Amino acid sequence: MTTEPATLIVLGASGDLASRLLLPGLGELLAAEPERQLQLIGAGVEEYDEPAWRDRVRTAFESAGASGEAVDRALESTVYRTTDVTTVDDLRELIALAEHAPALYFALPPAVTVRACEQLREVDLPEGTTLALEKPFGSDAASAADLNRLLLELVPEERIQRVDHFLARATVLNLLGLRFANRTIEPLLSSEHVESIEIVYDEDLALENRARYYDKAGALVDMIQSHLLQVLALLTMEAPGSLSAEEVRDQKAIVLRATRLWRGDPALSSRRGQYGAGRIGDRDLPAYADEPGVHPANATETLAEMTVEVANWRWTGVPILLRSGKAIGTTRKEILITFRPPPRVPDGFSGEVRQDRLRLTFKPDGMAWEINVNGPGDPFTIDPAEIAADFNPGALPAYGEVLSGILAGDPLLSVRGDSAEECWRIVEPVLDAWRRGDVPLETYPAGSAGPDGWSERPIPGVD
Numbered sequence: 001m002t003t004e005p006a007t008l009i010v011l012g013a014s015g016d017l018a019s020r021l022l023l024p025g026l027g028e029l030l031a032a033e034p035e036r037q038l039q040l041i042g043a044g045v046e047e048y049d050e051p052a053w054r055d056r057v058r059t060a061f062e063s064a065g066a067s068g069e070a071v072d073r074a075l076e077s078t079v080y081r082t083t084d085v086t087t088v089d090d091l092r093e094l095i096a097l098a099e100h101a102p103a104l105y106f107a108l109p110p111a112v113t114v115r116a117c118e119q120l121r122e123v124d125l126p127e128g129t130t131l132a133l134e135k136p137f138g139s140d141a142a143s144a145a146d147l148n149r150l151l152l153e154l155v156p157e158e159r160i161q162r163v164d165h166f167l168a169r170a171t172v173l174n175l176l177g178l179r180f181a182n183r184t185i186e187p188l189l190s191s192e193h194v195e196s197i198e199i200v201y202d203e204d205l206a207l208e209n210r211a212r213y214y215d216k217a218g219a220l221v222d223m224i225q226s227h228l229l230q231v232l233a234l235l236t237m238e239a240p241g242s243l244s245a246e247e248v249r250d251q252k253a254i255v256l257r258a259t260r261l262w263r264g265d266p267a268l269s270s271r272r273g274q275y276g277a278g279r280i281g282d283r284d285l286p287a288y289a290d291e292p293g294v295h296p297a298n299a300t301e302t303l304a305e306m307t308v309e310v311a312n313w314r315w316t317g318v319p320i321l322l323r324s325g326k327a328i329g330t331t332r333k334e335i336l337i338t339f340r341p342p343p344r345v346p347d348g349f350s351g352e353v354r355q356d357r358l359r360l361t362f363k364p365d366g367m368a369w370e371i372n373v374n375g376p377g378d379p380f381t382i383d384p385a386e387i388a389a390d391f392n393p394g395a396l397p398a399y400g401e402v403l404s405g406i407l408a409g410d411p412l413l414s415v416r417g418d419s420a421e422e423c424w425r426i427v428e429p430v431l432d433a434w435r436r437g438d439v440p441l442e443t444y445p446a447g448s449a450g451p452d453g454w455s456e457r458p459i460p461g462v463d
C-alpha cells in the first residue's frame with residue numbers, strides 16, 4: 001500500500017464509533033508505519049478546544065497501544081472543528097483545511113450521512129477525494145440505490161469505500177490464498193462434494209450500550225446483510241484474474257447476484273430470536289427488552305439465521321446457513337464446510353466414518369480439516385484426525401487495514417455499490433416476512449446456545 005502523505009477528515013469525530021474503533025484503528029496503522037505523514041482533522045457537534053481534542057485522540061491511540069513517530073506527529077498536528085455537517089459552509093471550511101485530497105470518513109448515523117452528502121453536492125471536492133461510509137448502507141435495496149446515486153454525483157465509484165471490517169480480517173483474507181493458491185482445496189468446493197456450508201458468528205457480547213443503533217438494525221442487518229454475505233461471496237466466487245479491486249469485486253458481485261433464499265421461502269429458511277435475562281460467565285445480563293434505550297415494540301432480533309443458495313452451476317443445491325447471535329453462551333465464529341460422505345467405504349473397516357469438514361475459524365484465526373484415518377491398534381478401525389494451521393495475522397488489525405486502504409484510495413477491502421444493493425435484495429424477503437409476523441420471534445436465555453430446539457433442527461436441505 002502507498003503511504004503518500006494524506007489527509008483524513010473524520011465527520012462525527014466526537015462520537016462513539018470514532019473513539020471505539022476508528023481512532024484506535026488509526027493509531028494501529030500509524031504505529032505500524034512510522035514514516036507515514038497524516039493530517040488528521042476531527043469534526044463534530046461537540047465543542048472541543050485543541051487540548052481536549054488531542055487528549056481524546058491520545059486516549060484512543062493509547063487504548064490500541066499505539067506509539068511511535070507517526071503517532072506523535074499526527075497528535076501534534078491534529079485539529080478539530082466544531083461542525084454542523086449538514087451545512088454547506090461548515091463543510092466548505094472543513095475541506096479547505098485539507099493539505100491533500102482528503103478521505104472523508106462519515107462516522108455518523110446513516111440519516112446524517114445522507115444529509116451531509118446532499119450538502120457536499122454544493123462543495124467543490126478536490127480531485128482524488130475519497131468518501132468512506134459505515135454500515136448500514138441504506139435501509140433496503142431502494143434506499144441503498146438512492147445513496148449510491150447520490151455518492152456518484154460526488155466522486156467516482158472507486159473513490160467510495162463502504163466500510164466492512166470483516167473484509168480485512170485474517171480469516172477472510174486467507175480465503176483467497178487458501179482457495180486460489182492451492183491445487184487441492186478448490187476442486188472440492190462445489191455441489192459435487194459439498195453437502196452444506198455454515199457461516200456463523202455467535203458472540204457472548206450483548207448490547208454493549210448500542211441500543212440507538214442496534215435496536216433499529218437487529219442481528220440480520222448488523223451482521224448478515226453487512227458482513228456475512230460478503231464472507232459468503234469470497235468463499236463461493238470464481239477465481240479472479242488478479243487481486244485488483246476491480247476483478248475481485250466483479251467476482252463477488254456475480255455470486256451475490258446468483259444468491260437467493262433457500263427454496264425462496266423465508267418461513268422455511270429463516271429463524272429469529274431475542275435474548276431474555278441470563279448469565280454469561282460472571283456477568284448477569286438483563287433481558288434485551290429491558291436494556292436501556294430498547295423499545296420492546298420493535299421486536300428486534302438478537303439472533304438471526306437464514307439459509308441461502310448460490311444458484312449457479314458450481315453451487316446449486318448446497319444450503320448455506322448464515323447465522324449470528326448476541327449473548328450466546330458458547331461462542332462460535334467460523335465457516336464450516338461439510339463434505340458429502342465418501343461414495344462407499346470398503347467392507348472391513350470398523351468405527352465411525354464421519355463426514356469430512358473444513359473449519360475456518362475467527363478468533364483464533366485458523367483452519368482445521370477434519371478427516372478420517374486408520375486408527376491406532378486395530379489399523380482398520382477408523383479414527384478422526386485433524387490437519388490444522390493458524391492463519392498468519394495481517395500486518396494490521398482489521399480497522400487499521402481498512403484505514404490503510406482508504407488512505408491509499410484502494411477499494412479492494414470495501415463493498416462495491418452494486419454488491420451493497422444485492423445484499424439488501426437477498427435479505428429483504430426475510431425482513432418482510434418477519435415484519436408480517438410469518439416467522440415467530442423466539443426467546444432464549446442469555447448465556448444459552450439459542451432457543452429450544454434450534455440446535456437439533458438440521459440445516460434446511462440436509463436430511
Ligand SMILES: O=C1O[C@H](COP(=O)(O)O)[C@@H](O)[C@H](O)[C@H]1O
Binds near residue numbers: 203205
Ligand atoms: O460490525 C460488527 O461486528 C462486531 C463483531 O466483529 P468483531 O470484529 O468486533 O468481533 C459485532 O459485535 C457488532 O455487533 C457489529 O456491528
